[in-house]
Structure formats: structure tokens, C-alpha cells
Amino acid sequence: MSDNLQRGALPIPDLAYTGTVTYDATDPDTHYPPIQPIRPPAGAPNVLVVLIDDTGFGASSAFGGPVETPNFERVAAAGLKYTRFHTTALCSPTRAALLSGRNHHTVGMGGITEIATSAPGYSSVRPNSCAPLAETLKLNGYNTAQFGKCHEVPVWQASAIGPFDAWPSPGNGFEYFYGFIGGETNQWYPAIYENTTPVEPWGTPDEGYHFMADMADKAIAWTREQKTLAPEVPSFTYFAPGATHAPHHVPAEWADKYKGKFDQGWDEVRKETFARQLELGVVPADAVLTARSPGIPSWDEMSDLIKPALARQMEVYAGFLAYTDHHVGRLLDAYEELGILDDTLVYVIIGDNGASAEGSMHGTTNEGFTINHMNEIETEQYVADHIDELGTPSSYNHYAVGWAHAMDTPYQWTKQVASHWGGTRNGTIVSWPNGGVEKGGIRNQFSHVIDVAPTVLEAAGIPEPSTVHGVTQRPYEGTPMNYTFADAEAEERHVTQYFEMFGNRAIFHKDWTAVAKHKDPWLASSHGLDDDVWELYNVDEDWTQSTDLAAAEPERLAHLQQLFLIQAARFNVLPLDTRSAERFNPDIAGRPQLISGDTQTFYPGMKRLSENSTINIKNKSWTVTAKATVPDAGADGVLIAQGGAYGGWSFYTTGGALAFAYNLLGIAVDVVRSDGAVAAGSHELRAHFAYDGGGLGKGGTVTLFAGDEKIGEGRVQRTLPFQFTFDETVDIGCDLASPVSPDYGATGNAFTGTLDWVRIDLGDDDHSHLIDDEHKLQVAMLKQ
Known part of the structure; x- marks a missing residue:
């Protein structure tokens, strides 16, 4: 598959013409070679890498799990199951290692981006001496695209103004990106970027929208266009769903397929899964089912009150994974229809770490309870009473720790625990029918996520570059897996x-x-x-x-x-x-901050601003002011909103009156309204929140003003001390995604007057110093 191009230094240099130059282009001696676009070596395959999120070794039916994944099994029938493939035990590090071919600390991703330090292994900054795989492929003539989850962007760069060095496009080598930047997203109301521009979903949940289906649609459309316009150019597609990371959002009919399938509890599910794993041969006949990891309760220890809700949590999770498999199948169908599936090197990595044990011992209807240290509100009775909301747009749910352990069968422990296989061993499938990969086999050689990049380069006949953009490169640290493709008995190389x-x-x-x-x-x-x-x-x-x-x-x-x-x-x-x-x-950590100070001004058109890119109003007094003009007919709509239906606040007009709403995790919404309609004309509309003090998450008094005139007052009984939501945002002039207040809907809530600006000013009574430092770590970990 070699050619004459010098691919060791990227970009491949343009060579000057050294032949005869004539005076007249009609001279018979005039001759220039035709322009030859850069292409990969002959025979280089398309590459499709599918990375599922938060799915343990024992979840998918392809590896003996209880969730039917026929499309994963379809890839396995055309290729190989790898039983000893490993990840890093956490999402950001696994993704950084996968896309670079180097260990996660080598590329600065020793943890998640939110807890980066200035130490080289923990900075969340990939050195330019470790060019990503997509950049190498692109510079060798591949078309490249990423869909779904990123979570590799340093927090101080994760805004619409960049810099974009670590974004999928352009910094990580992808020509096109459609997905989300953070650790998770609401599948019903996602925070989406197209390349570096925030965009809105095409519809609402009531209209049939779900992000998993949407990202599959986008990937299929991109693939069809790429093969229509450049059929001779191979593609590299990285398809990384937010599934099955919490929140476990899925259409009810998919969850309902598993009704009654988990009533026996997680201990029995582990035994059933292990029996299937032995039968499939994905663990050897002499393997031992490990004991339940310390600290994880048995099913029998759980109360009868909550067991139906626990079973439903797993039904919803199973439906979510099955739904994800379905949409992966749609993408495979598109490859097959285009006639390129057999010429594609396909990786299906079923989990970027072990299953997530971050949902509490009895699971949760809304992760906001845990992240805000308000678990006392979510009693077992509350969980039991809200069983029908699990998986729907009315929840932000996660399953109990016991289910995470069961989904890591037969191993000890779960996600985060890099010491044991339950945190790091993920079932992986590789196929490439026209590339010599055996069909329907099993491979037991040790492999690691850093092996994917060198495997792809070897399959494409592309050497590791010695320099990229003039920077000398650190060699890949992974081991190509190609030696196992046709030889089940090949001696292990990653030792x-x-x-x-x-x-x-x-x-x-x-x-x-x-x-x-x-x-x-x-x-x-x-x-x-x-x-x-x-x-x-x-x-x-x-x-x-x-x-x-x-x-x-x-x-x-x-x-x-x-x-x-x-x-x-x-x-x-x-x-x-x-x-x-x-x-x-x-x-102290040594990382930059995007936002500092005690005031921030926003302008119309600004939207989808994350909590990392906006001023922090929690645990203190603060004021929001909007310079707005109300027409003679009056005005309705949102001036500014942060968060959504699962937690947040909104400043808006409704029925001509000024209003302030504070949403406490969807349990209660306190609304303060003005005594009458706001008069026509230009005003500085203001809401002042006077914090009660005395600790974290306390309430306060809200006073509404039009200019200097007080027009309303009321109470917010309790506030959120740590975080409003995981991915809903600050929006100016509207409230995108799920609505904070029941006074308006998810759409059609834009302010109908003229809005000049909105400003937030903080008070000097900040109580954030009272936050328990260990809980800060828990907050960050729930984000990944």
C-alpha cells in the first residue's frame, strides 16, 4: 500500500516544479504534470470508531449481558470480539488516549477537564507533540468527522469564543463536528454544537426529538454526502453517543420492552450474565464470578418499597442501550447501502470505562439532588412515587450502584476504579471483511485504548509522523492490534x-x-x-x-x-x-479561569453559555438588570434564564407583568410577580435577590423594580448551592431547551419587546467558602 509520497513530515510538503518553463503556453515543450490531490495509500480503508459511554463489560448481549444489542452482534459476526480490551476507567482520559494513541497522562488528561492542574499529566492540555489521529489522517487525505460526545476541551476554552485548539473541529483534526462538549447532555434537550457554533435541536420531545436519533441522522447524512462527492476518498468517522451515560433518557416503548426482566435484582442478574458469558466463551471455562464489591448493598438489603423503582431504573437503562444499538445499526445500514461496509475498519468499543456507580445506593430521578447535596429530599418514598417519570423528559435519572456493579460482571468494581477490571475492561468488537479480519472469532490478547490509533495507521499504510506542523512528535505508546486479525494464537505484544x-x-x-x-x-x-x-x-x-x-x-x-x-x-x-x-x-491548581470578577454583562443573541462561562450567583446576594423597551401593546417573554426544568432561574415578563422564577430541582418553582403590568417605554428592569445567609443553599427575598420604582416582592424558600444543571445554559432574550418556569413553554418564549443588554452584579455576602471541599470533587465527578 506504499506510494512515493513522503508522509513522515506533515503536512506533506508541496514540491516545486523543476522542469522546463516556456515563454508561451502553446509551445510544444510546455508540459506540467496534472494536479494530484493528496490521498491515502491505495487500499486504505474507511474507519468507523463507535465509542459507547458508561457501559460495562457485562451489559451488552454481545458479551453475555442482559441487554439485546443485535447490531453490536452483527459487527461481531463480521469480525472479532476482544475480551481483554481496556480503557482508563474514566471518560475524558479514555477519549484523549483513543484519539492520540498515547497514554492519558502523556496527553495531559489524568482526570477530567474540570479538575485540571498545571502538572503536565493533569493539565487537560494535549501537547502539540502528540498530534491526534484525526489530524494525521486528514493530512494524509482522509475526510474526518466526529459525532456526539467530546469532553476533552479545557474548561477555560469551553465557550463559543474558544480558542478552539482542543475542540474536535478544528483543533483535534475533524473537518466536521456535531455534538456536545461537556461530559453529558440531556438527550431530550441537548446543548449541541455544529463545529464551533451552538445550534438548536430540530424539535422538542413532544415532536419526537431525541439526541441519539439526531446524531445518527447527522452521521448518516455526512457519510452519504462524503461518498457522493468524493467516493474515492476514505473517511474516518468517530461516533461517540452520550448514551449510556446518565441521564438515562429513552422513549418509553424501548424501556417497556424490558418490563419485568430485572425484578430478580442485581445479584441474580450477575449470576445469569456470568452463565451466558461462559457459554459465549468471552470468559474462560475456569473463570470465577467475583464477590460483590465492599460497600455495595445486596438486592435483599433493599426495601420492598423501592424495589419496583430500582427494577424500572434498569429497564430504562436497558432500553437506552438497546435504543443506542438500534441507531448504530442505522449507521451500519447506511454504510451497507453505500457499498462501503466491507471496506471499513469498524471498532465498536462498548464503554469508555466501567458502568457508572455515581447514581447513589437507591438511584435518582434527578442527578441534581446528588450534585447539590440534597439527597435528603429524594427519599425512597420520593423515588418510588416518581417511578413513571424515569427516562422521560420529566427526569434526569441514573440507576443505583448495584446495577452498575451488575453491568460490570464478572469483575470487581466499576467506573473510576482503575485498579480493577470492572473499571477498565470493556468488550470491544473489530471488523474489516476486506482487510483480512477473521469473521466470528474471539481474541484474548491484551489490548488497550491507546492501541486503536496505531492499528488504524497500520491498516491504512500510513506511517506515524515524525513531525506535524513543524513540531517533532512523541511516538505512539500503543501497540497495533493488526497482528491478531487473522491469528487467534498470535503471541501477545502489548505486555x-x-x-x-x-x-x-x-x-x-x-x-x-x-x-x-x-x-x-x-x-x-x-x-x-x-x-x-x-x-x-x-x-x-x-x-x-x-x-x-x-x-x-x-x-x-x-x-x-x-x-x-x-x-x-x-x-x-x-x-x-x-x-x-x-x-x-x-x-492553586494553576489553570486559567474564563470568568472572574463580580459583574458580567450579556447582550441579545448570546445563548448556550455554560456555567463555566458565566458568573456564579449561588450562595450570595445578587442583582439582575435588563435594559429593555416595552412596546405600547406590552411585552412577554424571557429576558434571561439559566438552567431549565430540573433546576434554574428565569427573569421574564408574562401577561405584561415582570416575574422572577426559581426552580428547585423540579420539585418546587417559586415565582415572584410584579403587582401590575410594566408600562410601555424604556426601562431598567431589575430583580434583586437578598440572600438570607447562614449557610449554603438558603433562601432569600426577591424585589422587583422598574427603574427605581419597586413593583413587586416575594420569597424564594431554598436555592441550589452547587450547580443548576449539567448542560442547560444561560440564554439571553429566551429560554432554550427545557423551560425554567411553568409560565411559558419550551418554545415561543422569546422576549417580544426590545432588549439592549442584561447585567448581573454580585453582592459581597458570599457563603461559598462553607462548601465542603470533598463534595466539590463529587460534583465534578458527576459531570463526566
């Missing part, structure tokens, strides 16, 4: 791999792993790193890490601990960082 996340750490070397779990996913760090207990497993004889041999093999354990430190030093893992408070103070 050493470290793992680390929040102090949870491990080292794999040949037939052994040494592991140290530092913290549970639902708890903060409570002790020093040197107090961690190391475990030792023979992975050749103990597939599931069920028997700890540390006491029997102390010398081997010591050798592996030493090897971990060597790898940690080599790949920027050191210094290990389990801090919480310091990482949330940008000045």
Missing part, C-alpha cells in the same frame, strides 16, 4: 500497561497484575497513598482477579510495584494527585 485514576492504580505485566484501590467511586479520599493495600493477581490463571496472591508472592508484588513507579515516572503520572480542595481553586 505492559499501567492504570491510574484518582489514586486507584495498577500495573499489568505479562501474566500478572498488581493493584491498589485508593477510594470508592462514591466516597472521597480518606487516607494517604502509602496506606493503600496492594493486591496481586495471576491473570493467566485467574481471569477475573478473584484470588489475591499478595501474601503468597511478596517479592513478585514488590517487583510490580517498582515497575508501576517506573511507568508512572515515564508517562507523567507523577505526582499522584488525590487532592480535592486545591484542585478546585484555579489559582
Whole structure:
């Protein structure tokens, strides 16, 4: 597949013409070679990488799970199941490693972007010496596109003004991007970007909108256009749904397919899944089903009151994964209709980490309860009473920890726990019918997410570049998997791999792993790193890490601990960082801040501004002022809104009156209205919130003004101390996505007068210093 192009230095240099130059173009000696567009080597395949979110090894039917995923199995029938493929235990790091071919600390993503520090392994900034795979493919002639979740953009760059160096397009090498930037999104009301421009969904949930279907539509449309306009150009498509990350949003008919399928509880589901895994051969016949991880309750410990809601949580999750599989199938159908599926290297990576244990012990109808430390409101009775809302636009739901553990069958632990396979082992499927990949086989060689990029380059016949845009490149740290495509017995080549996340750490070397779990996913760090207990497993004889041999093999354990430190030093893992408070103070952590100060002015047309890009009004007094003109006929509509139906506030006019609404997690909406309609003319309309003080999340008095005239007053009984929502935004002149107030709908709520500007001014009574530092870490972790 080689050619004469010098592909080692990218971009491929334009070579000057060195032949005869004539005076007259009609001279017979006039000759110039035709323009030759840069193309990949002959035979380079299309590449489709599908990365599912927050899905454990034991969820999909392709690997013995209880959720039917016929399209994942369709890819497996055309290719190979990899039973020992690994991720980093967390989303941002896995994605950064996947798209760079380097370990996550090498590319600065030792954690999520929200807790970045200035240490090289934790900065969330990919060095320009580690050019992403998409950039390398693009510069070699591929067309490139990304759909769905990103969560690789440093928080101080995650706004509509960039810079866009770390955005999918243009910074990460994708020519087209359609998706969301943060760790999760509301599937019914998503915060979408097209390239670097915020765009709105085509409809509402009532009109049939769901982001999973929308992103599949966009990917299909892009693929059809690309093959119509440039059929000879191979494509690289990265398809990364927000599914199955919380919120678990799915049309009810998909969840209803699983009614009654999980009434037996998570302990029995683990046993049933393990039996199917043995039958499928995705674990060996002598594998052991590990015991329930400490701290996770048994099904029998759960109360009868809440068990129906717990079962429904899993029905909704199963429907969500099945729905996701369905839309992946639609994309595969489009490839087949275009006649390109057999010429496409397909990766289906079923999870960027283990299943998520971030939904509390009894699950939640709204993650806002957990993120705002208000779990006492969401009692078991509350969860039971709201069972019918799970998965619908009226919820922001997540399942209980026990289900996460069951979805990681047969392994210990879950997402975040990089020490054990439950956090890092994800079932992966690879097919390429015309590329020599065996059909319907199983591969047990060790592999890691950093292996994907070198595998793609080897399949395309493209060398790793030595320089990109003039910068000398750090070599890929992954191992190409191509050697396994046709040989099930090929000797394993990826023989050493470290793992680390929040102090949870491990080292794999040949037939052994040494592991140290530092913290549970639902708890903060409570002790020093040197107090961690190391475990030792023979992975050749103990597939599931069920028997700890540390006491029997102390010398081997010591050798592996030493090897971990060597790898940690080599790949920027050191210094290990389990801090919480310091990482949330940008000045101490050493990361830039996008917004600072005590005032911020907004203008009409500004929208989809995240909480990271707007001033923080929580736990203090503050004032919002809008310069607006009310026409003679009066005005209705939103002046400014933050958040949505699951939590937020809005300043608006309704029926001609001025109003302020505060939404407490969808449980209660306090609305203060003016005594009468606002008169026609130009006004500075103002709402002053006087915080009660005395701690976090307290209430306050709202006073409404038109100019200096007081026109209304009322109470907000309680406020949100930490975060309004995960992805709903500040919008000026309207309230996009779900509505904060019941006074208006999700659409048609734009202000009908003339709006000049809106300003927020903060008071000097900030109580944020009272926030528990460990809870700040929990807040950040729920975002990824």
C-alpha cells in the first residue's frame, strides 16, 4: 500500500516544479504534470470508531449481558470480539488516549477537564507533540468527522469564543463536528454544537426529538454526502453517543420492552450474565464470578418499597442501550447501502470505562439532588412515587450502584476504579471483511485504548509522523492490534500497561497484575497513598482477579510495584494527585479561569453559555438588570434564564407583568410577580435577590423594580448551592431547551419587546467558602 509520497513530515510538503518553463503556453515543450490531490495509500480503508459511554463489560448481549444489542452482534459476526480490551476507567482520559494513541497522562488528561492542574499529566492540555489521529489522517487525505460526545476541551476554552485548539473541529483534526462538549447532555434537550457554533435541536420531545436519533441522522447524512462527492476518498468517522451515560433518557416503548426482566435484582442478574458469558466463551471455562464489591448493598438489603423503582431504573437503562444499538445499526445500514461496509475498519468499543456507580445506593430521578447535596429530599418514598417519570423528559435519572456493579460482571468494581477490571475492561468488537479480519472469532490478547490509533495507521499504510506542523512528535505508546486479525494464537505484544485514576492504580505485566484501590467511586479520599493495600493477581490463571496472591508472592508484588513507579515516572503520572480542595481553586491548581470578577454583562443573541462561562450567583446576594423597551401593546417573554426544568432561574415578563422564577430541582418553582403590568417605554428592569445567609443553599427575598420604582416582592424558600444543571445554559432574550418556569413553554418564549443588554452584579455576602471541599470533587465527578 506504499506510494512515493513522503508522509513522515506533515503536512506533506508541496514540491516545486523543476522542469522546463516556456515563454508561451502553446509551445510544444510546455508540459506540467496534472494536479494530484493528496490521498491515502491505495487500499486504505474507511474507519468507523463507535465509542459507547458508561457501559460495562457485562451489559451488552454481545458479551453475555442482559441487554439485546443485535447490531453490536452483527459487527461481531463480521469480525472479532476482544475480551481483554481496556480503557482508563474514566471518560475524558479514555477519549484523549483513543484519539492520540498515547497514554492519558502523556496527553495531559489524568482526570477530567474540570479538575485540571498545571502538572503536565493533569493539565487537560494535549501537547502539540502528540498530534491526534484525526489530524494525521486528514493530512494524509482522509475526510474526518466526529459525532456526539467530546469532553476533552479545557474548561477555560469551553465557550463559543474558544480558542478552539482542543475542540474536535478544528483543533483535534475533524473537518466536521456535531455534538456536545461537556461530559453529558440531556438527550431530550441537548446543548449541541455544529463545529464551533451552538445550534438548536430540530424539535422538542413532544415532536419526537431525541439526541441519539439526531446524531445518527447527522452521521448518516455526512457519510452519504462524503461518498457522493468524493467516493474515492476514505473517511474516518468517530461516533461517540452520550448514551449510556446518565441521564438515562429513552422513549418509553424501548424501556417497556424490558418490563419485568430485572425484578430478580442485581445479584441474580450477575449470576445469569456470568452463565451466558461462559457459554459465549468471552470468559474462560475456569473463570470465577467475583464477590460483590465492599460497600455495595445486596438486592435483599433493599426495601420492598423501592424495589419496583430500582427494577424500572434498569429497564430504562436497558432500553437506552438497546435504543443506542438500534441507531448504530442505522449507521451500519447506511454504510451497507453505500457499498462501503466491507471496506471499513469498524471498532465498536462498548464503554469508555466501567458502568457508572455515581447514581447513589437507591438511584435518582434527578442527578441534581446528588450534585447539590440534597439527597435528603429524594427519599425512597420520593423515588418510588416518581417511578413513571424515569427516562422521560420529566427526569434526569441514573440507576443505583448495584446495577452498575451488575453491568460490570464478572469483575470487581466499576467506573473510576482503575485498579480493577470492572473499571477498565470493556468488550470491544473489530471488523474489516476486506482487510483480512477473521469473521466470528474471539481474541484474548491484551489490548488497550491507546492501541486503536496505531492499528488504524497500520491498516491504512500510513506511517506515524515524525513531525506535524513543524513540531517533532512523541511516538505512539500503543501497540497495533493488526497482528491478531487473522491469528487467534498470535503471541501477545502489548505486555505492559499501567492504570491510574484518582489514586486507584495498577500495573499489568505479562501474566500478572498488581493493584491498589485508593477510594470508592462514591466516597472521597480518606487516607494517604502509602496506606493503600496492594493486591496481586495471576491473570493467566485467574481471569477475573478473584484470588489475591499478595501474601503468597511478596517479592513478585514488590517487583510490580517498582515497575508501576517506573511507568508512572515515564508517562507523567507523577505526582499522584488525590487532592480535592486545591484542585478546585484555579489559582492553586494553576489553570486559567474564563470568568472572574463580580459583574458580567450579556447582550441579545448570546445563548448556550455554560456555567463555566458565566458568573456564579449561588450562595450570595445578587442583582439582575435588563435594559429593555416595552412596546405600547406590552411585552412577554424571557429576558434571561439559566438552567431549565430540573433546576434554574428565569427573569421574564408574562401577561405584561415582570416575574422572577426559581426552580428547585423540579420539585418546587417559586415565582415572584410584579403587582401590575410594566408600562410601555424604556426601562431598567431589575430583580434583586437578598440572600438570607447562614449557610449554603438558603433562601432569600426577591424585589422587583422598574427603574427605581419597586413593583413587586416575594420569597424564594431554598436555592441550589452547587450547580443548576449539567448542560442547560444561560440564554439571553429566551429560554432554550427545557423551560425554567411553568409560565411559558419550551418554545415561543422569546422576549417580544426590545432588549439592549442584561447585567448581573454580585453582592459581597458570599457563603461559598462553607462548601465542603470533598463534595466539590463529587460534583465534578458527576459531570463526566
